[in-house]
Amino acid sequence: MTEAIYPQVRIVSARFLRPDTVEQLLNRLVQIGGILRMSLTGQNLPATVPYGPARGKPNPHPDRKVIHVGDQDVQLQVQVGAVILELEDESYIPAIEEAVDEVFASKDFSCAVQKGRFMKSQPTVSDYAKYGPDADREILGLVDPRKKGGPVIIQGNK
């Protein structure tokens, strides 16, 4: 949550993505540069069975993997359905569209790049009540700020 309004885009595919497709897409996006914040959204893949008779037992899931993006390892915790990006300026958008087209050219489903506001721009009263006044505004609205383990920082090439 910064003072300036940066352009945001959302990359939404018609299917949930496999970890290797996510890796391919993200590496392509990282090459383009100009990304300030990135969030992977989708359905949660918990490490243990959350409820039911098997509650608490380990939940091995083939899509809960560590992928390598840029120079960092990223532990996937969701089945990726959309990627939200915050950019330095709008000039990067055509390159992102091109990259997405390139990655999804060989797939038999489509993927769209949408422009708009997808990240929370102001903390709400509920956020204040839940997380207090000192919550990290960079990640508020993207993930739970109380979550252990901060964001993965991928160094830019500037």
Place this chain on the structure above:
Amino acid sequence: MNEVKENMAYKPQYGPGTSTVAANRRKQMDPNQKLEKMRDVTDEDIVLILGHRAPGAAYPTAHPPLAEQQEPDCPIRKIVTPTEGAKSGDRIRYIQFADSMFFAPCHPYQRTYTECYRFRGIDPGTLSGRQIVECRERDLEKYSKELVETELLDPARTGIRGATVHGHSLRLAENGMMFDMLQRSVLGEDGIVRYVKNQIGEPLDRAVAVGKPLDEKWLKAHTTIFHSLGGSAYRDDQEYIEYVQRIHTLRTKYGFLPKEA
């Protein structure tokens, strides 16, 4: 299996509609129509997926067999023949399904109707995204086999899920499988779907193969789900709409003693 008695006062119609979806629904509900068998699954496989007892183990009982216990003098008990499971005093156990909105061959309401017409001694529970059916364990295994082997199930778009059912309304995965947080069934390299966990998410000792996912064309021809995007739209089936509107009007007016013109 039930059969419709010939001396019934009316011939059941099972459902309205002129679309293929409506015809598929009628076909599944009508106990005189045989469901197409799509795959072979052994009895042991079913027991493994259900996860209620170890394969080969005796059926635990909830009460002594009916033959060994004193039955009260009840006219209803004289009319109704007990099912095999009830006769031997089995426990009540369940199977639960989640059906993807992307043209799964069956869906919760349809399952309940189908089961009520086809099976005896069952207690189905219908929810928006899942459908559970409870009955005596012995009967359950017999019914489950039919539910899994026939055209009511597609390995990719139907999930046998006792808990953590979320996924029926989500996008499919890249390989065409319905989302499952616990990934009970996995699509192998050879194109065959295998259950690696039982319905509540406990890993199985051996994978249970349930065959190849059915193709899009088959699914669209056999689905019982109206879908305006890519399938047949509900609004295009005039007869269905008319019927539902009639029922809706009648039940709304019910308190005022409706009389049809």
